[in-house]
Amino acid sequence: MVPFKYISPKTKNEVLEILKEEKVKACIVAGCTNVLPNIRDKKIVSKVLVDISDIEELRGISKEKDKVCIGPLTTIAELTNSEAISKEGEVLYQAAEQFADPIVRNNATVGGNLVTASPAADMAVPLLTLDAILKIESIERKRGVRLKDFFIGPEKTILREDEMITGIEFESSNINKNGCFIKLGLRKAMAIAVASIAVNLEVRENKIAQVRIAMGSVAPTPIRLTVVEGFLKNKEVNSNGLIEEAINKVREEVDPISDIRASAEYRRYVSGILFKRAFNKLT
Amino acid sequence: MKKIEIEFTINGKKRRLSVKPNDLLINIIRNDLFLTGSKYGCGIGECGACTVLLNGEPVLSCLTLAATVDGKEITTIEGLAIGDELHPMQKAFLKNGAVQCGFCTPGMILTATALLKENPNSTEDEIRDYMRGNLCRCTGYIQIVKAIKSCENNLETS
Ligand SMILES: Cc1cc2nc3c(=O)[nH]c(=O)nc-3n(C[C@H](O)[C@H](O)[C@H](O)COP(=O)(O)OP(=O)(O)OC[C@H]3O[C@@H](n4cnc5c(N)ncnc54)[C@H](O)[C@@H]3O)c2cc1C
Numbered sequence: 001m002v003p004f005k006y007i008s009p010k011t012k013n014e015v016l017e018i019l020k021e022e023k024v025k026a027c028i029v030a031g032c033t034n035v036l037p038n039i040r041d042k043k044i045v046s047k048v049l050v051d052i053s054d055i056e057e058l059r060g061i062s063k064e065k066d067k068v069c070i071g072p073l074t075t076i077a078e079l080t081n082s083e084a085i086s087k088e089g090e091v092l093y094q095a096a097e098q099f100a101d102p103i104v105r106n107n108a109t110v111g112g113n114l115v116t117a118s119p120a121a122d123m124a125v126p127l128l129t130l131d132a133i134l135k136i137e138s139i140e141r142k143r144g145v146r147l148k149d150f151f152i153g154p155e156k157t158i159l160r161e162d163e164m165i166t167g168i169e170f171e172s173s174n175i176n177k178n179g180c181f182i183k184l185g186l187r188k189a190m191a192i193a194v195a196s197i198a199v200n201l202e203v204r205e206n207k208i209a210q211v212r213i214a215m216g217s218v219a220p221t222p223i224r225l226t227v228v229e230g231f232l233k234n235k236e237v238n239s240n241g242l243i244e245e246a247i248n249k250v251r252e253e254v255d256p257i258s259d260i261r262a263s264a265e266y267r268r269y270v271s272g273i274l275f276k277r278a279f280n281k282l283t
Numbered sequence: 284m285k286k287i288e289i290e291f292t293i294n295g296k297k298r299r300l301s302v303k304p305n306d307l308l309i310n311i312i313r314n315d316l317f318l319t320g321s322k323y324g325c326g327i328g329e330c331g332a333c334t335v336l337l338n339g340e341p342v343l344s345c346l347t348l349a350a351t352v353d354g355k356e357i358t359t360i361e362g363l364a365i366g367d368e369l370h371p372m373q374k375a376f377l378k379n380g381a382v383q384c385g386f387c388t389p390g391m392i393l394t395a396t397a398l399l400k401e402n403p404n405s406t407e408d409e410i411r412d413y414m415r416g417n418l419c420r421c422t423g424y425i426q427i428v429k430a431i432k433s434c435e436n437n438l439e440t441s
Pocket residue numbers: 027028029030031032033034035036072073098099100101104107108109110111112113114115116120121122123163164165166190191192327328329346
């Protein structure tokens with residue numbers, strides 16, 4: 001077996017050079033909360049561990065004129081301490097407060113959460129309703145990708161072996177300020193979501209001007225519920241039977257499986273309930 | 284496997300070590316430095332028994348690569364007392380009967396000191412919320428929460 005190697009580059013460009021050189025052999029490590037259990041279980045072997053945790057240019061939250069930028073190395077704890085996040089993207093703030101426990105939050109990073117691409121990823125769901133854009137770089141090129149186009153299957157993303165996430169951005173806008181995240185777990189502490197939902201909503205003159213809905217743990221990847229969104233758009237918020245019809249459409253659009261935490265039937269049912277709770281909170 | 288030289292401060296003392304790329308911090312602390320106060324419980328981040336302070340923040344040493352602590356400062360349970368004088372949180376745990384087998388205690392105490400540094404007047408709910416990842420299988424949480432509560436405003440005197 002080829003042994004592990006460890007490198008701790010000090011700049012983003014050094015990382016990109018290493019990724020180009022080592023290709024599939026490289027394994028970026030950020031907070032280690034996913035990588036280390038995988039090393040322990042021998043799911044990750046013989047890799048070049050590229051520790052990015054000391055690269056300051058990849059960390060931090062900044063508010064620019066019309067958008068909020070989050071470095072991929074930003075920890076979940078940093079999100080829970082950020083005024084910019086609680087003001088501009090409350091849905092993400094709420095999700096950060098429900099993430100694992102305060103100790104894990106000190107290590108776990110936003111970038112690591114997205115790249116792991118778990119169907120349950122708690123940062124992915126709110127960032128989907130904030131319509132976040134990922135900045136992805138390799139030594140040869142930079143590209144921006146909408147988060148909703150990033151996930152392609154359980155633990156699979158469009159990220160190529162020589163690429164890394166270098167930034168996460170969302171707009172400062174009315175709809176992004178009005179959001180709600182709910183995570184349903186089997187218990188309160190340290191639970192992986194049985195199902196989770198994020199809703200962002202903008203109402204103008206009593207009509208739904210814009211709505212974004214995302215869910216976790218109810219499909220092979222975190223998903224946007226675009227059919228339900230299309231159905232709700234331009235409807236009067238309080239119109240009769242609206243919620244009931246939307247609940248049915250939520251249950252049609254999700255695509256859950258049964259696992260040790262819950263059955264597919266339960267997940268489908270409870271998806272509708274979570275939608276109702278989140279929507280009612282926002283109206 | 285090629286070893287990496289690291290240098291860090293642990294409980295106020297500078298240490299140099301060679302570690303393997305995939306060595307866990309908990310194993311280095313226990314097996315190389317013989318500081319066996321930090322416990323290896325679950326090994327997957329679920330129990331908090333391995334909690335140490337890294338640059339003052341609580342982290343799980345079972346989910347930390349030893350190589351990443353180069354240049355940093357670690358405090359383990361062995362570093363809290365000053366000589367024979369126990370830290371106020373240690374005294375509070377003893378006084379309130381918050382220790383039974385003691386396996387969870389080092390992690391509990393370190394996490395609790397971090398909480399009170401962040402928020403010296405925590406309510407019981409805030410204590411329970413912050414401590415949610417530190418599991419105890421025998422004392423029960425009532426005494427533990429009571430001990431932490433009794434320590435409020437008292438930490439600065441340590
Ligand atoms: C006890 C425990 C509780 C948890 N609770 C939750 C929870 O409540 N909700 C939740 O969603 N998750 C949870 N997780 C899972 C995990 O903590 C999160 O997914 C975390 O955000 C991962 O971040 P990290 O920095 O630790 O990732 P790492 O383990 O360092 O990396 C994960 C993956 O991302 C890649 N990567 C990291 N950064 C980049 C980058 N910038 N560019 C490209 N690739 C990158 C790595 O190569 C690796 O493949 C939990 C884990 C544990 C152990």
